[in-house]
Amino acid sequence: MDRTIKPETLKSxxxxxxxxxxxxASDLSTSTxxxxxxxxxxxxxxxxxADALPKDRDIVLYCVRGGxxxxxxxxxxxxxxFKARFIEGGIxxxxxxxxxxxxx
Numbered sequence: 001m002d003r004t005i006k007p008e009t010l011k012s013x014x015x016x017x018x019x020x021x022x023x024x025a026s027d028l029s030t031s032t033x034x035x036x037x038x039x040x041x042x043x044x045x046x047x048x049x050a051d052a053l054p055k056d057r058d059i060v061l062y063c064v065r066g067g068x069x070x071x072x073x074x075x076x077x078x079x080x081x082f083k084a085r086f087i088e089g090g091i092x093x094x095x096x097x098x099x100x101x102x103x104x
Contacts, residue, residue, distance in 0.1 A: 003074055005060055005085045007097035018054065020061040022073045023091070027064050033101040035062065035094065043069050046076050053077070059084040066090035 010017070021038040023031065028040060041049050043063070053059060059082055063069035070086035077084035087094050095101060 002085050003071075003078075004066070004088045006088050007094045007099050010060060010087060010094070011097070011099055014060075016058065017060045018057045020059060020073075021091075022061045022069055023063045024069060031064075031091075032103060033091070034104040035091065036100065036102045038062075043073050046073060050077060050080055050082075053082055055082060057083070060087060061085075062087040062090050062094065064090045065092050 005013075019035050019038040021028070021034050021040040022043045023040070024044070025042060034040070041061075059077065061070060061073055061084060063073075063086070066086055066089045070090065074084050074086050089096065091101070
């Protein structure tokens, strides 16, 4: 299963995806934007929310730059049988590719 999705690919496929913002609380608090429709999930508390996610939807998540946070969340979700990928480059990569964001 793919671990990542390119921002350019996501732009054309975003309609049917469940978008999760998994930035750490400290990163989230200093940011003023998010992807439209994204749900914030605390990556430190993944065990508390992961099992409530829908198994029948493609999940796309992002952190700030697509590094350790996204990788660890994707690993955990794959282990639970979810179809999850993260945006290459995180929200910064998404914006650099011309992806839209909204004020949070």
